[in-house]
Amino acid sequence: MNGSLPALTPGLLLAGAVTAAAVSLWLLLPRGAESRLARSLGLVLGAVALAGFIAAGRRLGSLGEEAVFLTVALVAVVSGAATIVTRSPVYSAIWFALSLAGVAGVLLVLGAQFLGVATIVVYAGAILVMFLFVLMLAQPSGLAPYDRVSNEPLLSAVAGAVLLGLLSLSIGRLSTDASCCAVPSKAAAVTGAAQPPAPPTADDPLAVDQVARLGGELFGRHLLAVEVAGVLLLAALIGAIAVVTRGEAALEQDRRLAAGGGNR
Amino acid sequence: MMPLLAAGSTALLHNALLVGAILFALGLVGILTRRNLIVMFLSAELMLQGISVSLVAWSRYHGDWGGHVLVIFVLTVAACEAAVALVFVLQAFSRTGRLDAAAWQALREATLSRSVDHALPESDAVPPRWPRLARAGVLPPADEDAALEREHV
Numbered sequence: 001m002n003g004s005l006p007a008l009t010p011g012l013l014l015a016g017a018v019t020a021a022a023v024s025l026w027l028l029l030p031r032g033a034e035s036r037l038a039r040s041l042g043l044v045l046g047a048v049a050l051a052g053f054i055a056a057g058r059r060l061g062s063l064g065e066e067a068v069f070l071t072v073a074l075v076a077v078v079s080g081a082a083t084i085v086t087r088s089p090v091y092s093a094i095w096f097a098l099s100l101a102g103v104a105g106v107l108l109v110l111g112a113q114f115l116g117v118a119t120i121v122v123y124a125g126a127i128l129v130m131f132l133f134v135l136m137l138a139q140p141s142g143l144a145p146y147d148r149v150s151n152e153p154l155l156s157a158v159a160g161a162v163l164l165g166l167l168s169l170s171i172g173r174l175s176t177d178a179s180c181c182a183v184p185s186k187a188a189a190v191t192g193a194a195q196p197p198a199p200p201t202a203d204d205p206l207a208v209d210q211v212a213r214l215g216g217e218l219f220g221r222h223l224l225a226v227e228v229a230g231v232l233l234l235a236a237l238i239g240a241i242a243v244v245t246r247g248e249a250a251l252e253q254d255r256r257l258a259a260g261g262g263n264r
Numbered sequence: 265m266m267p268l269l270a271a272g273s274t275a276l277l278h279n280a281l282l283v284g285a286i287l288f289a290l291g292l293v294g295i296l297t298r299r300n301l302i303v304m305f306l307s308a309e310l311m312l313q314g315i316s317v318s319l320v321a322w323s324r325y326h327g328d329w330g331g332h333v334l335v336i337f338v339l340t341v342a343a344c345e346a347a348v349a350l351v352f353v354l355q356a357f358s359r360t361g362r363l364d365a366a367a368w369q370a371l372r373e374a375t376l377s378r379s380v381d382h383a384l385p386e387s388d389a390v391p392p393r394w395p396r397l398a399r400a401g402v403l404p405p406a407d408e409d410a411a412l413e414r415e416h417v
Contacts, residue, residue: 021286025290025293029293029297053282053286056282057278057279057282058274058275058278058279059275060273060275060276060279061273061275069276069279073279073283076283076287076313076317077283077286077287077290080286080287080290080291080310080313081290083290083294083303083306083307083310084290084291084293084294084297084298084303084306084307084310089300089302089303089306089363092300092302092303092306093302093306096306096309096310099287099310099313100313103287103313103316103317106280106283106317107316107317107320109276110276110280110317110320110321110324111324112320112323112324112332112335114332115316115320115332115335115336118336118339119313119316119339122339122343123309123339123342126343127309127342127343127346130346130347130350131302131305131306131346131350134302134350134353134354135302137354137357138302138353138354138357138363144300144362144363144364145381146299146300146362146363146364146365146366147299147300147303149299149381150297150298150299151296151297151298151299151366151379152296152297153297155296156292156293156296156297157293157297159292159293159296160289160290160292160293160296161289163288163289163292164285164286164289167285167288167289168282168285168286171278171281171282171285172278174274174277174278174281213329214329214332214333217329217332217333218329218333218336221333222333225333225337229337229340229341232340232341232344233340233343233344235344236343236344236345236347236348237347239348240347240348240350240351243348243351243352243355244351244354244355247351247355247358251358251359254359
């Protein structure tokens, strides 16, 4: 694979990429004083880390598939990193929306059409707009001091690097041979482009009527869980309203106590 | 109809799991370091996105619906969590006037020491450059009644 660099095993490559990513995050996270040198060094190290991860990734079938997956994955990862290093929380939320678009693209490449669209609609359309509303309600003008410093960036970057290192090393140990460990009964019908395309089974996520099948699965096998999720949504709705109203009452009481404790 | 990518291919599974792991680790770093409550919640959502990508990748590999169904429930729980958490964030903001997680460090363990901001830069914030718009049209005549009414609204 790496003919020019025989010493560069995949494990070593991943370790280097993870280390570069951690140092880059540590340099880029808000740490009080802005330093142009640290910023540009962090960007360069981030690019190095991304290149390492791309090199550690396995090659998909053709160049087109590779390019599509690489594009959406890069959008997701780069804007995810920008979400946590941006000082302004409004920009942070907007980067997160872009990261959601990348994740939706990855889900589409993985064949999850309904989930890709639902991620955009539910997350970017509803949840993120709710976040932005709260930001507009609560954000003081300008950059707050607590947005320009962060808690223990070095230790957190090391913790993230350890986690990512463990995860990516165990992911890298996945066998390259698809036939060794796939569940034969389910995956055999959809394994490999070399075989003639099998007729879509009930479990084929690439079938034409995929959304209908997902709905059938959801409201068939998982009907009880759907009901429980509905109860959960109702409870969250009522709980949010209850906390708002009771919280207002408690605030009012606090103000009265602070204004004149002797009146009570 | 031939699928775009062969299902059950380990290369696609490997790459998607790697993307999911990177997103999860980024969210972890964000929730550990950032002090703005809303950015902390955005980081938690980033971790959920990483989980979703991994679940769908496994679901694709095995050719069944389990991961898809789990991701739908992840979306549901994330919506509930965001609603309740944002209510708490708003309550916390109206009590302290800040979105700072360190404003609540009075709730820490008695054995832990107080975290103090050592160096808070005051002047490094670049003043924003707003666009200058050319004045166009005429100034509408002032309506005194409307101005009076607006005060009561």
